[in-house]
Amino acid sequence: MSNNITISDVAEALGVSKTTVSRAISGKGRIGAATRKRVLEYIQEHDYKPNVIARGLAQSKTFNICVVMPGDYALVDLPFFQEAIMGIQEIAGMMEYDLLLCIGSGNDMAGLRRIIQNHKVDGVVLLRTMVDDPQVTFLQERRIPFVTAGSCKYKDVKQIDHDHRSACRELTSIMLMRGMKNMALLGGSEDIVVNQTRYAGVVDAHEQFGKKINDNLVFLNLEGKAYVEKAVDDAIDRGCDCLLCMDDAVCAQAMRRLRERHIKVPQQVKVASFYNSSVLENNVPSITSLSFDSKELGARACKNLLRQIEGEETENRTLLPYEVVLKESTQ
Amino acid sequence: MSNNITISDVAEALGVSKTTVSRAISGKGRIGAATRKRVLEYIQEHDYKPNVIARGLAQSKTFNICVVMPGDYALVDLPFFQEAIMGIQEIAGMMEYDLLLCIGSGNDMAGLRRIIQNHKVDGVVLLRTMVDDPQVTFLQERRIPFVTAGSCKYKDVKQIDHDHRSACRELTSIMLMRGMKNMALLGGSEDIVVNQTRYAGVVDAHEQFGKKINDNLVFLNLEGKAYVEKAVDDAIDRGCDCLLCMDDAVCAQAMRRLRERHIKVPQQVKVASFYNSSVLENNVPSITSLSFDSKELGARACKNLLRQIEGEETENRTLLPYEVVLKESTQ
DNA sequence: CTGAAAGCGCTTACAG
DNA sequence: CTGAAAGCGCTTACAG
Incomplete structure (x- = not known):
């Protein structure tokens, strides 16, 4: 056989x-x-x-697409990548394309560079972009078809994203409407585009209500448990009545800290997260959060990329919808 | 350029x-x-x-290896796959090999089959094996070099695994030594090889102490939250003093249920998990568990595969060590 | 030590 | 409608 x-x-x-x-x-x-x-x-x-390899040689095609995911993601980011990849794979598979995995951080492009130089793929999807992203520049220079699943500040880059800004505005507005007076904001690296977008959404909501963010309650670039812990402590000391966590990693750690200090959620402080809470799903109380369909994101990104590879024109920017899921932590 | x-x-x-x-x-x-x-x-x-593609055609090689991960894994399994893939990638990258991702369940081999038929890879690593695994049979028939990261019952298959059996024996022994009288066992699908291995370890420990497992406290094939919830409730009703969770998915859900019912850990019931608890790391109390180096597992698997591809002889079975990490949940 | 030529398994002008 | 031939970019006996 x-x-x-x-x-x-x-x-x-x-x-x-x-x-x-x-x-x-x-x-x-x-x-x-x-x-x-x-x-x-x-x-x-x-x-x-x-033999697809032979056909590829004759046609200068590989029928592979490269999906690059950062090597430094936390556990908590995993569901996003996993789901996005499932979406990508589903579409790619239908068109007989396979996925070549590339793991690298924003700065270390060795992997991506090699894959491109080795002509191993027909295009690439970037699963996370930095504010200044050398990968984007590299791919543009080489004229490799690519797309970002998630926000990208470069306007001429093909990108599919969820509407994080509106989503964060809406969730923040809800909290403001419920009378929160001292919202603290806990978030990760400002180098990551989506974190900036989320922040912008929070600002939007405040402006809409004619309020201003209390800078004493904004804690960004929280990389690691110790930082989150300190931020939570400081926020509580400064009398915050609501913790807005910009991602689930931060939220999980914040919840841990609150539990350790026996601070009751939502009685003493409300908590909400700006991302899907599959990671948080075993939390008691359950956590209010935004919900995005990451698989759909991946699928859409892949479709766009495939069309580019076929030489078709594609939209520069696609925004996908979101849901606000209210749960016990904000009641 | x-x-x-x-x-x-x-x-x-x-x-x-x-x-x-x-x-x-x-x-x-x-x-x-x-x-x-x-x-x-x-x-x-x-x-x-x-051009690696051209070289591949001339040499009948692709310099790609396929890593197949199941499509049905829970969030909680993600760290294992992620880490294993990191290990694989690290070794593969050094040898200028890239990773082709294949997502499929035990039964749906469409993806793997296509990749193999399309000559897209030189070998494959299977990240999870079922007790009766059609993928294994398929790859054997085709004489494709492959290796399993994790246990595999087929003796002639190249496999790298952690010593789950000894690990589970040791952790169970510790609990028995601490005087546990009514240990409940909560676990997932028996179709997955590693679950059987873990169970065997628990049996070993009991035999070693001249005891028998209480069948009324064994809950296997717990697929989904509702099942775990019921199992926890039943175990408590039947007077168990210790919950042995065979994986972290089950453990996270069990902890949730205990918290919901206001049952104190470890005061009223001890809890231990048979896997790395990175998923559980924000738990209060912290959870006693086994610890395995999944990245090392991936790396070793990849090395073995690469040697097979080069036509060298490799060991049939490699067992990697483990650690027992005692934390608050069993104090 | 070096090269001409055939070959890997396809595709695609070009000619008929 | 069909085919002979060149070509994709390499490697590797074979000969010198």
Whole structure:
């Protein structure tokens, strides 16, 4: 059952040329209906599969797309990447494309560079972009089709994103409407585009209510448990009545800290997170959060990329919807 | 800066043959030291990279390896897959191999089949095996080099695993020594090899102490929150003094249920988990668990696979060590 | 030590 | 409608 039968074998067995076989399969070029049928039946019966590598060489294509994910993500980011990849894979698979995984941080482009230089992929999807992203520049220079799943500040880059800004505005507005007076904001690295977008949403909401963010209660660039802990402590000391966590990593750690200090949620302080809380789903109390369909994001990104690869024009920017999910932590 | 320079260009520029250039790069075949130096310098300076696809075609190699992960994993399994993949990638990258991602469940082999038929990879690593695994059979038939990261019941399959059995025996023994009388066991699908192995370890420990497992307190095949909840309730009703969770998914859900019912850990019931608790790391109290180095597992698996691909002999089975990490939940 | 030539398994002008 | 031939960018016997 070793599948080493080639196009030549098929051609020979059928007494036709390789050209004919190739045409029957690809559907390109004129070919008699009868001949075509014969070829198709034969390859069906003998389970012939063209060697994609060889086809790739002839066509300068690989039928692979590269998905690059950062190597430094926390556990909490995993569901996003996983789901996005599932979405990408679903679409790619339908078009007979496979996924080449590239793991690297914003700065270390060694992996991506090698994959591109080795001509191993036809395009790439970036799963996280930094505010200044060398990967973006690199891909632009090389004229490699690519798309970012998530925000990207470069206007001419094809990008699919959730509407984080509106989502954060809406959730923040709800909290303001519920009479929160001292909202604290806990967030991660400002180098990551989406964190800036989320912040902008919070600002929007405040402006809308004619209020100002209390800078004493804004804690950004919280990288690691110790920082979150201190931020929570400071926020509480400064009399905050609501913790807005800009991602689930921060939220999980904040909840831990609150529990450690026996501070009751939502009685003493409300908590909300700006991201899907699948990571938080075993929390008691359950956490109010925003909800995004990451799989859909991946799928849309992949579709856009595939169209680019086929040489079609695609939209520069697509915004996907969101949901606000109110739960116990803000009651 | 488009990198379309080929071996012919290099040969021409240098006034040598393509053969010579090829030999200078690969290091195979006799070649004058001076010539070689000239070639190497030139390609260095002009940033020439051989087209791996073309080389692959000539050598019947792809320099890709397929990593297949199940599509149905829970959030809680993610860290394992992520870390294992990091380990694989690290080794693969060093040898200029890339990772082709294949997502499929035990039964749906469509993805793997296509990748193999399309000659897209030189070998595969299976990240989870079922007790009866069609993927294993498929790869054996096709004589594709492969390795499993994790246990596999087929003796002739190359596999790298942690010593789950000993680990579970040790942790269970510790709990028995501490005087637990009514240990409940909560676990996932028995179709997954590692779950069986873990169970065997628990049995070992009991035998060692001349005891028997109380079958009324064994809850397996707990797929989903509702099942875990019921199992926890039943276990408590039946007077268990210790919950042994066979994986972190189950443990996280069990903890949630205990918290909901205001049952104090470890005062009223002890809890331990048979896996790394990175998912549980924000738990209060902290959870006693086993600890395995999944990245190392991935790295070792990849090394074994690469050696197979090179045609070397490799060990059939490698067992990696573990640690028992005692924390608050069993104090 | 070096090179001409065939070959890896396809595709695609070009010619008929 | 069909095919012979060149080509994709490498590697590797074979010959010198």
